[in-house]
Amino acid sequence: MHLLQLQIQDFRNLSTLNFEPVDGVNLITGLNASGKTSLLEAIYYLSHLRSFRTHQISDLINRESSQLQLVATIQTDSKNQIPLGIQRSRNKLEVRANRQPVKRAADIATLFPVLAIHPDSYRLITGSPSQRRQYLDWGVFHVEHDFFGIWQRYKRALSQRNAALKSKQNDDYCSLWDKELFDMATYIDTLRSKYLTNLQPYLDELMAQFFKDQEVEVRYKRGWASETSLEHLLKSELHKDRQKGFTQFGPHRAELVIKVDGQSAQTGISRGQQKTLVALLRLAQAQQFTEGTGRNCVLLYDDLAAELDSLHREKILNVLAKMKLQLFLTAIEVEQIDLSAWGEKKKFHVEQGCLKDLI
Numbered sequence: 001m002h003l004l005q006l007q008i009q010d011f012r013n014l015s016t017l018n019f020e021p022v023d024g025v026n027l028i029t030g031l032n033a034s035g036k037t038s039l040l041e042a043i044y045y046l047s048h049l050r051s052f053r054t055h056q057i058s059d060l061i062n063r064e065s066s067q068l069q070l071v072a073t074i075q076t077d078s079k080n081q082i083p084l085g086i087q088r089s090r091n092k093l094e095v096r097a098n099r100q101p102v103k104r105a106a107d108i109a110t111l112f113p114v115l116a117i118h119p120d121s122y123r124l125i126t127g128s129p130s131q132r133r134q135y136l137d138w139g140v141f142h143v144e145h146d147f148f149g150i151w152q153r154y155k156r157a158l159s160q161r162n163a164a165l166k167s168k169q170n171d172d173y174c175s176l177w178d179k180e181l182f183d184m185a186t187y188i189d190t191l192r193s194k195y196l197t198n199l200q201p202y203l204d205e206l207m208a209q210f211f212k213d214q215e216v217e218v219r220y221k222r223g224w225a226s227e228t229s230l231e232h233l234l235k236s237e238l239h240k241d242r243q244k245g246f247t248q249f250g251p252h253r254a255e256l257v258i259k260v261d262g263q264s265a266q267t268g269i270s271r272g273q274q275k276t277l278v279a280l281l282r283l284a285q286a287q288q289f290t291e292g293t294g295r296n297c298v299l300l301y302d303d304l305a306a307e308l309d310s311l312h313r314e315k316i317l318n319v320l321a322k323m324k325l326q327l328f329l330t331a332i333e334v335e336q337i338d339l340s341a342w343g344e345k346k347k348f349h350v351e352q353g354c355l356k357d358l359i
């Protein structure tokens with residue numbers, strides 16, 4: 001799967017832009033504030049229906065306009081071309097795939113899987129556990145088709161139980177959702193744990209290359225103590241859950257613990273190392289995606305040259321060149337990125353929101 005063509009209208013400073021990337025590496029260069037990140041952000045938005053920089057839709061719509069529009073053609077691995085269109089105003093979102101309206105964000109994510117590495121990605125390590133659960137669940141979602149439905153059922157039961165706890169309902173009432181919660185939780189836990197097991201060989205190989213003399217550990221914690229059953233905990237902790245007004249244990253409290261030489265990656269390594277580590281977490285995920293689904297995904301790497309020192313940059317580019325995916329890189333100068341390892345490549349230059357092909 002890859003992006004064949006993208007027409008952008010009024011996405012940040014990109015007022016009208018037509019982009020025809022190759023199914024290899026695409027290098028986008030330009031001065032600061034020319035619109036490089038915005039271009040990657042538009043591709044990301046097409047897959048996730050949200051940005052990696054902001055939660056405010058008004059940030060994304062060009063200041064002179066009332067709506068943004070993205071019209072793309074995706075080519076599947078079996079060479080089918082799928083038109084994809086998004087129109088977003090401040091209060092309305094319309095998504096179409098194959099000329100049909102798309103109701104669920106999950107459908108578009110399945111059609112067009114995109115991963116991103118950008119200057120704020122280190123927050124995957126330093127930020128809240130929900131970011132690491134999102135990392136884990138992106139992979140589970142794409143590999144396990146049941147996951148989305150199961151997760152929706154879990155979330156529904158959880159919010160009903162929490163509402164009952166908050167309004168101090170009696171034991172019987174609060175326990176009405178326990179069986180559904182427990183059943184879904186068991187399934188979610190199994191899928192997450194299986195995903196991490198499948199991801200581990202890719203992580204191990206990358207970490208051995210980049211963290212040579214250090215031991216990097218990525219461990220999954222399921223959200224309740226390993227020696228206890230959730231079914232039992234939901235009963236024994238009901239009193240406390242009611243006091244707190246929420247369910248304390250379950251997959252919504254899962255965590256990915258990341259350690260380097262036994263020390264938490266949140267505090268024990270430098271920002272530079274955190275950035276390298278996050279890049280490797282994403283690369284492993286992209287590699288496992290291809291293996292697990294038989295499909296290719298798209299990887300966006302914003303400001304690669306600014307994010308990594310020259311040694312790590314060269315090494316990461318070597319890894320990327322061996323991966324089967326469509327890659328989008330941004331840099332200020334063409335010279336910062338060596339593309340000699342790629343066969344299929346194209347260079348673009350952005351200037352004040354306008355795009356030019358570079359020969």
Ligand SMILES: Nc1ncnc2c1ncn2[C@@H]1O[C@H](COP(=O)(O)OP(=O)(O)O)[C@@H](O)[C@H]1O
Pocket residue numbers: 011012013030031032033034035036037038039058059060061062063064
């Ligand atoms: N909603 C918007 N409307 C118009 N311009 C915007 C909007 N949001 C951001 N910009 C501007 O777009 C320009 C491009 O930003 P960005 O894509 O981050 O550039 P780069 O990554 O090339 O440094 C900046 O000058 C920024 O101020």
Ligand SMILES: [Mg+2]
Pocket residue numbers: 036037038302303
């Ligand atoms: Mg930028």
